[in-house]
Amino acid sequence: SVQERTYIMVKPDGVQRSLVGEIISRFEKRGFKLIALKLVHATPEHLEKHYADLKGKAFFPGLIKYMASGPVVAMVWQGLDAVKTGRVMLGATNPLASNPGTIRGDYALAVGRNICHGSDAVESAEKEIALWFPEGVVQYTNSQESWVFE
Ligand code: DAT
Ligand code: MG
Numbered sequence: 001s002v003q004e005r006t007y008i009m010v011k012p013d014g015v016q017r018s019l020v021g022e023i024i025s026r027f028e029k030r031g032f033k034l035i036a037l038k039l040v041h042a043t044p045e046h047l048e049k050h051y052a053d054l055k056g057k058a059f060f061p062g063l064i065k066y067m068a069s070g071p072v073v074a075m076v077w078q079g080l081d082a083v084k085t086g087r088v089m090l091g092a093t094n095p096l097a098s099n100p101g102t103i104r105g106d107y108a109l110a111v112g113r114n115i116c117h118g119s120d121a122v123e124s125a126e127k128e129i130a131l132w133f134p135e136g137v138v139q140y141t142n143s144q145e146s147w148v149f150e
Contacts, residue, residue: 002149005035005137006082007119007128008090012070014115015039019107020073023116026089026103027077031148036076036129036137044068049131059112066112074132080149083125086118 008027010020028034042050047067054060077086091102095114098105108114119125129137 002080003078004080004082004122004125005076005078005129006086006125007117007132008075008077008086009117009132010073010075011067011113011115011117012072013066013113014107015071015073017107017115019103019115022107023073023103024075027075027086030079030085030089031144032077032079032082032086033142033145034075035078035139036074036133038074038133039071040074040132041071042068046131050128062112076129076133076137083119083122087120090116090118 008023010023014020014023024034044064047064048055051060051063051067054063057063079085089103091098091104093114094111095104095108096111098108100106103116104114119128
């Protein structure tokens with residue numbers, strides 16, 4: 001739906017490598033609406049909740065350590081098929097398999113340093129938005145909307 005929301009996050013390596021503006025710019029230019037944004041240095045406990053589905057994987061401890069190693073940029077983007085389209089814009093989980101033209105395919109090489117996160121389903125998006133933005137998101141009218149959607 002046009003109102004669909006997805007949770008997009010620039011990971012610590014993306015922040016350190018000065019890719020925040022580039023990633024935001026891609027979502028802006030595509031036509032998505034930014035409805036929440038903050039820089040946050042997350043705790044391991046918070047990140048374990050975010051990645052709860054992966055608990056038990058061999059890479060889980062390393063993933064939490066990496067994600068807690070510096071600030072991330074937490075964002076909510078809204079628009080037509082935001083979840084699925086967001087995943088396409090990010091590229092495959094392993095950057096070696098990500099197509100050029102995707103964020104990971106253009107800026108990353110290693111699965112453990114893949115610079116960005118995007119929700120994988122509408123239900124997980126809503127869960128992640130609630131976890132990272134308990135204060136809620138911002139509602140406003142964007143005057144370009146009628147030029148982006150029919
Ligand atoms: P995605 O981030 O594409 O949704 P995921 O949810 O399966 O992928 O995994 C979350 C993150 O965990 C992923 O972005 C990078 C890391 N990861 C996944 N598989 C990995 C692996 N085999 N080795 C190391 N890190 C991995
Ligand atoms: Mg995932």
